[in-house]
Amino acid sequence: MKAVVYTRYGTPDELRLTEVPTPVPQGGEVLVKVRSVSLNLSDWEGLTGSPLYSRLGGLRRPRRHVLGSDIAGQVVATGPGATLFQPGDDVYADILTYLGGFAEYVCVPEKVLARMPEAMTYEQAAALPQAGVIALQGIVEKGQVRAGQRVLINGAGGGSGMYAIQLAKLHGAEVTGVDNGEKQQSMRALGADHTIDYTREDFTRNGRTYDLILDLAAYRSVRAYHRALAPGGRYFCVGGSLGTLLRVLVGGALTGRRTGKKVRVLAVRMGVEHLAPIVELCRQDKIVTVIDSRYRLDEVPQALRHLGEGHAKGKVVVNLD
The missing domain is CATH 3.90.180.10 (Medium-chain alcohol dehydrogenases, catalytic domain)
Known part of the structure; x- marks a missing residue:
């Protein structure tokens, strides 16, 4: 073969x-x-x-x-x-x-x-398989997104981000997608209310805060992620540099106790057996x-x-x- x-x-x-x-x-x-x-x-x-x-x-x-x-x-x-x-x-x-x-x-x-x-x-x-379970667990199961919340997805223009934008919108969230300049229109077409070109703007320094951040390309400091979270907000990362993941694992738990904000690595349960909810949404044409x-x-x-x-x-x- x-x-x-x-x-x-x-x-x-x-x-x-x-x-x-x-x-x-x-x-x-x-x-x-x-x-x-x-x-x-x-x-x-x-x-x-x-x-x-x-x-x-x-x-x-x-x-x-x-x-x-x-x-x-x-x-x-x-x-x-x-x-x-x-x-x-x-x-x-x-x-x-x-x-x-x-x-x-x-x-x-x-x-x-x-x-x-x-x-x-x-x-x-x-x-x-991989894109679907990351989006489903990051936005719905662990992220527990609710109507009216502000959600930011870093790396929203790719495969997992494609599903994450749609899931967050289905749950009534106000969604901001972050990716490079050539993906701005495609993120808006999927339903993103706002888009950010990360080559021009750092979402952790623009003064806006979010109830949930799903980070598919983590490279910033734990302090930066805390700065971008609203009170009681949750941040989950999957993917990114080894140094950032280790800092989130260690520093996120320590600072979270003081601030009430959750900064965590998303422990994804991989496998198609976890896809049933998003498969059903695809069959109903609610997710494309x-x-x-x-x-x-x-x-x-x-x-x-x-x-x-x-x-x-x-x-x-x-x-x-």
Whole structure:
């Protein structure tokens, strides 16, 4: 089978489309023919090896040589201990623990798979897993957004931000989206009431405060985040520099006791089993999935470069059909 392989951290130039053996499912595993795979920031981090936590799978060189984690496709074979799916079943999954999505076939434990939601295309299903759970947990489950609250989403122009804007608006919030200049219109089109170009304005220094901040690209100090929160406000970050995440973990809890403001790292529960509420909203057309661009398997380097350079407005998808 064909797969996009890399053997050392670096730029998209490290990626090569090559022939590799097709895996054979063992035990409770399932072999899936990949139809669509969406890109996430985790793919870019896994390619570049930065931030440092992206090297947990191999400090000097990547241990797994095929990236890609949010997949949708069709079961073609099952291991002797797999009982949940049959060949021909349409499935989707977040396989971040295993990787291997940038390939014609991937072999994963059946426990990570779910049946593809009815009326969804392969690329719509592939777009949901990581981006959907981050938005759902950051805005609704942990963020507990309520009508009338002021919500700011930093990194709102990407995949998770796309869903987060819509979820916050559905709950009646006044939403501010922060991203680069080329994403201002796309954030407004999704429902953002206000937008900020982070290259021109620092949202922690403009004097405005928010009841909830979901930060998808954390690089500032804990003090700055406290400054941007209203009394009793909540800040959750997912992604960003290792130093910022450590400062939020340690300093956020300490300062929160004094100020009554919550500054925390969002402990995301990954997996498609946590997606049910947002899947239902998609089926009701209350949430839309915006596909920024589509690529072929041999174009994965271009797709990752487009994402990593900050151009993607919504989700980037690789289709193998």
